[in-house]
Amino acid sequence: MDDIDWRPDPSLPIPLYRQIEEFMKRKIAGGEWTVGMKLPSQRDLAAAFQVNRSTLVTALEQLTSQGYIAGKSGGGTTIIHHQPERQEEAPPPPNWNAYVEDGVHYPNLPTIQTINRMEFDPEIIRLGTGELSPELLPQRQLQQLFAELARQHVPLGYEEALGSYALRSQVSAHLKTIGIAAPPSAILIVSGSLQAFQLISAGLLEKGSAMLLEKPSYLYSIHAFQSAGMKLIGLPMDESGLQLSHVERFKRQYDASLLYTIPTFHNPTGAIMGEARRRELLQTSRRIGLPILEDGAYEELWFDDEALPPPLRALDMHGQVLYVGTMSKVVSPGLRIGWVVGPQPVIERLADIKMQTDYGSSSLSQAAAAEWFGAGLHAEHCRVIRRQLKERRDCMLRLLDAHWSDFATWNTPKGGFYIWVTLHAEISMAALFERALKRGILINPGYIYDRSAKKQLRLSYSYASFSEMESSVRQLAALIGQLGNHLR
Amino acid sequence: MDDIDWRPDPSLPIPLYRQIEEFMKRKIAGGEWTVGMKLPSQRDLAAAFQVNRSTLVTALEQLTSQGYIAGKSGGGTTIIHHQPERQEEAPPPPNWNAYVEDGVHYPNLPTIQTINRMEFDPEIIRLGTGELSPELLPQRQLQQLFAELARQHVPLGYEEALGSYALRSQVSAHLKTIGIAAPPSAILIVSGSLQAFQLISAGLLEKGSAMLLEKPSYLYSIHAFQSAGMKLIGLPMDESGLQLSHVERFKRQYDASLLYTIPTFHNPTGAIMGEARRRELLQTSRRIGLPILEDGAYEELWFDDEALPPPLRALDMHGQVLYVGTMSKVVSPGLRIGWVVGPQPVIERLADIKMQTDYGSSSLSQAAAAEWFGAGLHAEHCRVIRRQLKERRDCMLRLLDAHWSDFATWNTPKGGFYIWVTLHAEISMAALFERALKRGILINPGYIYDRSAKKQLRLSYSYASFSEMESSVRQLAALIGQLGNHLR
Ligand SMILES: Cc1ncc(COP(=O)(O)O)c(C=O)c1O
Ligand SMILES: Cc1ncc(COP(=O)(O)O)c(C=O)c1O
Numbered sequence: 001m002d003d004i005d006w007r008p009d010p011s012l013p014i015p016l017y018r019q020i021e022e023f024m025k026r027k028i029a030g031g032e033w034t035v036g037m038k039l040p041s042q043r044d045l046a047a048a049f050q051v052n053r054s055t056l057v058t059a060l061e062q063l064t065s066q067g068y069i070a071g072k073s074g075g076g077t078t079i080i081h082h083q084p085e086r087q088e089e090a091p092p093p094p095n096w097n098a099y100v101e102d103g104v105h106y107p108n109l110p111t112i113q114t115i116n117r118m119e120f121d122p123e124i125i126r127l128g129t130g131e132l133s134p135e136l137l138p139q140r141q142l143q144q145l146f147a148e149l150a151r152q153h154v155p156l157g158y159e160e161a162l163g164s165y166a167l168r169s170q171v172s173a174h175l176k177t178i179g180i181a182a183p184p185s186a187i188l189i190v191s192g193s194l195q196a197f198q199l200i201s202a203g204l205l206e207k208g209s210a211m212l213l214e215k216p217s218y219l220y221s222i223h224a225f226q227s228a229g230m231k232l233i234g235l236p237m238d239e240s241g242l243q244l245s246h247v248e249r250f251k252r253q254y255d256a257s258l259l260y261t262i263p264t265f266h267n268p269t270g271a272i273m274g275e276a277r278r279r280e281l282l283q284t285s286r287r288i289g290l291p292i293l294e295d296g297a298y299e300e301l302w303f304d305d306e307a308l309p310p311p312l313r314a315l316d317m318h319g320q321v322l323y324v325g326t327m328s329k330v331v332s333p334g335l336r337i338g339w340v341v342g343p344q345p346v347i348e349r350l351a352d353i354k355m356q357t358d359y360g361s362s363s364l365s366q367a368a369a370a371e372w373f374g375a376g377l378h379a380e381h382c383r384v385i386r387r388q389l390k391e392r393r394d395c396m397l398r399l400l401d402a403h404w405s406d407f408a409t410w411n412t413p414k415g416g417f418y419i420w421v422t423l424h425a426e427i428s429m430a431a432l433f434e435r436a437l438k439r440g441i442l443i444n445p446g447y448i449y450d451r452s453a454k455k456q457l458r459l460s461y462s463y464a465s466f467s468e469m470e471s472s473v474r475q476l477a478a479l480i481g482q483l484g485n486h487l488r
Numbered sequence: 489m490d491d492i493d494w495r496p497d498p499s500l501p502i503p504l505y506r507q508i509e510e511f512m513k514r515k516i517a518g519g520e521w522t523v524g525m526k527l528p529s530q531r532d533l534a535a536a537f538q539v540n541r542s543t544l545v546t547a548l549e550q551l552t553s554q555g556y557i558a559g560k561s562g563g564g565t566t567i568i569h570h571q572p573e574r575q576e577e578a579p580p581p582p583n584w585n586a587y588v589e590d591g592v593h594y595p596n597l598p599t600i601q602t603i604n605r606m607e608f609d610p611e612i613i614r615l616g617t618g619e620l621s622p623e624l625l626p627q628r629q630l631q632q633l634f635a636e637l638a639r640q641h642v643p644l645g646y647e648e649a650l651g652s653y654a655l656r657s658q659v660s661a662h663l664k665t666i667g668i669a670a671p672p673s674a675i676l677i678v679s680g681s682l683q684a685f686q687l688i689s690a691g692l693l694e695k696g697s698a699m700l701l702e703k704p705s706y707l708y709s710i711h712a713f714q715s716a717g718m719k720l721i722g723l724p725m726d727e728s729g730l731q732l733s734h735v736e737r738f739k740r741q742y743d744a745s746l747l748y749t750i751p752t753f754h755n756p757t758g759a760i761m762g763e764a765r766r767r768e769l770l771q772t773s774r775r776i777g778l779p780i781l782e783d784g785a786y787e788e789l790w791f792d793d794e795a796l797p798p799p800l801r802a803l804d805m806h807g808q809v810l811y812v813g814t815m816s817k818v819v820s821p822g823l824r825i826g827w828v829v830g831p832q833p834v835i836e837r838l839a840d841i842k843m844q845t846d847y848g849s850s851s852l853s854q855a856a857a858a859e860w861f862g863a864g865l866h867a868e869h870c871r872v873i874r875r876q877l878k879e880r881r882d883c884m885l886r887l888l889d890a891h892w893s894d895f896a897t898w899n900t901p902k903g904g905f906y907i908w909v910t911l912h913a914e915i916s917m918a919a920l921f922e923r924a925l926k927r928g929i930l931i932n933p934g935y936i937y938d939r940s941a942k943k944q945l946r947l948s949y950s951y952a953s954f955s956e957m958e959s960s961v962r963q964l965a966a967l968i969g970q971l972g973n974h975l976r
Contacts (some may be wrong), residue, residue: 029807029831094779094808096575099745103691108840116843120648137644146642150635156625156820160608171729191679195846202715203591222844227690257587291582319517320582332644334851342584343517344510351590352596355604356710358683362850363822 004048010438020059028068028079029096039069039077106223111433118442125472128444129463130267130329130417136388136462137332138381145371153380154367156443157354159360161351163189163339167366170373171325171339177379178299180323181315182341188351191361193297193326193338198348199259200293200322201228203353204346210254211442212290214242216420216450218267219260239411241266242279243275251290258293259285263312265298265416268449268458272414275309282312285320292321295414300382303390303413319343327369329417330382337361337369389417392461392469399473400459407480410459417462420446423455427483432457435479442471492536493713497717498926504539508547516556516567517584527557527565599921599936606930613960616932617951618755618817618905622948624876625820626869633859642855647848649839651677651827655854658861659813659827665867666787668800668811670829676839679849681785681814681826682710684838688746688781688810689716691841692834698742700778702730704908704938706755707748722938727899729754729761732768739778747778751800753786753904756937756946760902763797770800773808780809785817788870790903791878815857818870818906825849825857877905877950880957884949887961895968898947905950908934911943915971920945923967929960 008019027033039045046056053095060077063069070080108116108361118124155164162168175182190196197219205211207229213219215234225232233254235242241263250256261281263273273281285292302308313323319342326338340350354360372378393412396419400410410421429445436443446456464472496507515521527533534544540819548565551557558568596604606612634923643652650656656672663670678684685707693699701707703722711885713720721742723730729751738744751761761769773780780798790796801811807830814826828838842848860866881900884907888898917933924931934944949957 026833029833034773086732094777094806096779096807096834099692099779100833102694102697102745103841104840105690105844108844112789113840116649116840119646131645134645139641142642142644143638146634147638149633150638151626152824154630154634156627156630157619157622157824158607158816158821161604181754191846191850194844198845202593204587206590209590224844227844257590258887289582291584291587310710319584324916328646330614332851333833334642334644336846336848336850345514345517345588346584349591349595352601352604353591353593356593356596356682356712356715357686358824359816359821359860360824362853363820364852364856368852 004045007050016049016199017058017062018208020049020051020056021062022060025068033079035079037079039079041076059200089118105227108223109168109221109448111430111445113219114437115442115444118437123440125441125468126463127460127469127472127476128442129457129460131333131460131463132329132385133463133465136385138377141377141381142332142368144376145368145375148369148371149364152367152412155363157363157365159363161355161360162347163185163282163361164363164366164370166374167337167370168339169331170370172375174378175325175341178296179310180341181314182323183441186341186344186347188340188347188354189361189366190338190340190354191358191365192328192333193324194224195336195341195354196324196338196340197222197293198224199350199353199357201225201230202357203349205230205257209258210256210258211260211293212247212250212254213257213260214266214269215259216261216268216446216453216456218262218295218449220450221448237266237271239271240277241271242281244277244284246285247281248288249289251288256290259290260293260295262297263293263421264296264300264308265413265418267298267416268418268444268456269420270411270413270418273309278309278312278315282315282320286318287384292316294321294323296323296325298416299325300330301389301417302384303386303393304414306350308415313341322346327372330385331372331378335365335369336438337365360473386415389415389462390451392466393419395466396459396461396469396473399470403473403477404480407477407484417460419459419461421457421459421485423457423480425484426455427480429454429457431483432476432479435483436472436476439475439479441475443476490532495538503672504843505546505550507662508537508539508544508593509550512547512551517886521567523567525567526663527567529564535554536812540943563589593715597936599918600709602925603708603930605930607924611928613929613956614951615947615957615960615964616945617930617948619821619948619951620817620873621951624873626865629865630820630856633863633865636859636863637852637855640855643851645851647851647854649843649848650675650835651849652829652851652854652858654862655825655858658858662861662866663813663829666784667798668803668829670811671760674829674832674835676828676835676842677849677854678826678842679824679846679853680816680821680854681783681812682712682841683824683845684812684826684828685710686716687711687780687828687838687841687845689718690712690845691837693718693745693947697745699746699748699781700735700738700742700744700753701748702750702757704756704934704941704944705748706750706783706937708938710793720780725754725757725759727759728765729759730769732772735769735772736776739776744778746781747773748781748783749800752784752786752796752908753789753901755786755904756906756932756934757908758899758901758904761797763767766797766800766803770803770808774806782809782811784811784813786819786904787813789874789877789905791881792902793875795956796903801829810834815860817864818873819860823853823857825853874903877903880949880954883954884947884957884961887957888947891961891965892968895965895972905948907947907949909945909947911945911968911972913972914943915968917942917945918924919971920964920967923971924960924964927963927967929963931964 008016046053069077071077168187172184210231212233313321322342408421408423410419433445444458446453496504534541557565656675660672698719700721801809810830896909896911898907921933932946934941
């Protein structure tokens with residue numbers, strides 16, 4: 001126990017004593033600090049953690065009251081939790097930490113784990129969050145819809161492998177409105193599009209397969225594919241989305257099996273691929289035999305009335321495209337409802353794996369989603385959301401113009417949630433992330449989406465309120481200024 | 489296209505022409521039969537499929553009306569779906585079937601795929617299904633609960649990584665009633681216990697790890713662990729559950745990382761591990777350093793008032809046991825809500841992977857589950873279910889006594905859903921499965937749960953109605969008699 005090389009992190013908005021308490025519990029629960037062990041003196045512990053004596057005492061009091069440790073009358077403090085029956089010969093509890101390190105699945109990046117955790121702090125300003133603000137969610141309509149469900153016979157049993165037929169029919173009709181023809185038998189209901197990616201990597205791709213994708217991309221920020229042993233090969237982008245010039249060479253060079261793309265309101269750059277490039281991509285994909293995985297998460301969130309290019313899947317005459325959609329970005333992420341559209345053998349294979357994975361998605365969510373589309377609530381809701389998101393985008397652009405134009409450039413997204421900002425000069429993004437967090441502002445650094453994107457960050461106008469946007473864009477400008485000073 | 493070695497299966501209750509239609513669509517969609525190909529003559533096709541000409545014609549008419557094929561004026565039929573722009577140089581659509589075969593995840597056994605599919609045929613008698621009959625589900629109470637939710641503010645956003653705090657608090661209180669002490673921070677909400685197993689195999693176990701488990705076991709019937717590269721090592725059982733004599737040797741021999749057990753109302757045998765053996769198992773596990781994964785799916789479904797032995801987790805003083813529970817077997821499988829209880833680093837690791845896998849479980853289901861426990865509906869519902877399941881068990885036992893005692897033996901389960909039947913002589917279980925299916929009866933052959941269980945089948949009294957039990961137990965007796973005749 002002598003060499004404690006961990007310290008609480010004052011940049012986190014969690015009290016230091018709580019961080020210490022959690023750290024020590026982990027050591028004990030994980031079997032690293034075993035029962036009967038004596039703790040170092042309070043003075044030494046406080047020094048090791050680099051905190052005040054009083055902070056340490058508060059942490060120890062917490063642990064004492066929860067029965068992890070006890071003061072001995074002769075002085076000193078001892079670990080007493082999980083008291084073994086016969087101390088002398090009792091082996092330590094299993095070393096779960098070794099198990100935690102053994103799994104084949106990669107942990108999330110620390111920055112992402114912090115983001116995931118901090119997003120549930122009600123005080124934080126979420127300037128990076130890829131989610132509709134609660135006030136934009138159709139709370140009222142969904143409450144009504146639940147009342148409606150309460151009058152019906154909600155299915156409570158296990159669902160069909162493809163998902164409830166009622167929902168698949170509704171999704172089929174919905175897809176028609178964006179130009180995609182898909183009968184219910186070509187649709188698999190999933191628990192959000194993220195699950196679709198998991199199923200595809202487990203069910204369709206060989207271990208070690210390479211997948212081409214935009215760089216930066218949403219997919220770099222999760223480890224589903226990497227953990228399944230996939231290699232992700234980034235394609236450069238311009239304002240019209242991924243550049244086609246590298247596709248063929250990379251496909252050959254890496255023997256790629258699939259091309260993943262977010263052609264409409266790309267995450268994180270907000271870019272949209274024009275129709276000409278879509279057609280060219282389909283042609284290339286066909287010629288070189290590289291199927292496409294199209295992510296349409298933001299498809300419906302356009303701001304201007306000019307016609308959007310159709311989804312790749314709508315232009316696909318040859319079964320080259322697997323299409324993934326979701327209710328998360330327009331209706332409600334909490335429903336955890338998405339869908340995959342594709343050739344029947346693929347859909348059935350994915351359905352079989354889904355049965356092995358979780359026996360299908362929540363029937364309650366499926367019933368609510370079917371009711372949402374069936375009651376015709378979707379089109380009107382989209383209209384409202386588009387107008388409000390556009391106002392939010394405009395507000396964010398005005399703020400950036402006013403406060404950031406000296407040191408950064410950005411795009412003007414025509415839909416979706418994101419503005420991709422590039423600073424003129426490189427600063428430590430990790431430091432910016434931490435200093436912003438200290439001030440209660442959560443941002444998404446570009447390196448989450450592309451390790452080499454050191455001057456970028458993704459701002460989102462979908463979540464924070466107008467006044468939060470204002471105050472945080474200002475504060476960030478100051479922080480960036482401080483961090484960049486030594487560069488000037 | 490000359491050598492079609494597939495035939496429609498007359499034992500399936502799907503019309504032959506539909507099976508042919510599906511088969512041909514798959515060939516076309518999968519790129520095996522390419523556009524422009526001429527089909528063999530109707531006579532030859534009918535012969536290849538071994539069906540009447542009229543059956544074949546019906547199938548071809550279906551395909552024609554859906555635009556897959558067209559009759560040529562000069563005679564003959566051609567595949568026209570996915571008409572390429574320039575026929576001469578157009579490559580075929582991607583060969584999705586190759587992708588389907590490439591995935592790292594194993595497909596379900598054909599028998600299990602058939603079961604999964606046939607369970608949704610409303611005409612079928614489900615004598616093997618591990619699910620409460622719809623009339624036993626708390627439909628009325630849940631409808632009321634949805635009405636209640638409609639008056640509240642249902643969370644619609646992404647949920648915390650561990651799951652909603654409200655639900656974790658309720659689960660914590662619920663676990664206390666079965667003797668398990670777990671604060672909300674030691675609980676991870678999952679989309680059914682099956683997902684917990686997926687997360688554990690991805691997050692805690694090295695590729696190629698060995699896991700000890702009962703033989704037979706529920707876990708052999710899904711491929712989650714095998715697909716993740718785990719080796720499953722079966723331990724022999726007696727009436728008191730898994731035998732301990734082999735645990736230590738197998739742990740050493742296979743370097744096992746985990747022992748999976750269903751100590752209470754085991755699936756498929758219905759066995760229950762006595763308290764003495766539980767304590768001994770914990771001691772052994774501790775001594776040899778083999779943590780336990782305890783599956784408590786049927787824990788609450790006891791029929792008699794004698795005290796049940798406590799869960800292993802309740803007896804565990806040293807953090808050796810990961811406990812998994814679910815709402816599926818008692819309340820509603822469609823909710824897809826379960827939980828994992830364990831040491832904090834393990835729970836946090838699993839939560840991180842869950843975020844990468846599906847961003848959490850349906851908030852709607854979580855809200856409904858929290859409301860279910862919070863409203864105090866659980867205890868009364870359990871009382872009702874136990875009484876009804878006991879009556880069903882007694883009915884099934886009487887039927888077996890009357891019709892099966894000449895050729896089989898079985899146990900008397902004290903809870904849960906299942907009776908594990910052993911025939912005196914070996915017959916072809918695959919043939920019994922098929923012949924029963926032809927008569928509209930779905931059974932679960934023992935080999936799903938243990939490849940060597942050739943004389944066993946799992947009967948369930950939880951799903952079929954009393955009259956369905958009666959007629960199917962009778963019919964099965966006759967079928968088993970026929971299949972066994974040549975053995976006598
Ligand atoms: C491009 C894209 N696809 C998919 C998702 C995942 O959404 P869900 O799993 O909630 O459907 C997101 C969410 O951030 C996204 O940005
Ligand atoms: C022993 C056991 N565990 C777990 C499950 C899976 O239940 P769920 O994923 O619905 O919680 C089952 C279902 O058959 C089971 O029998």
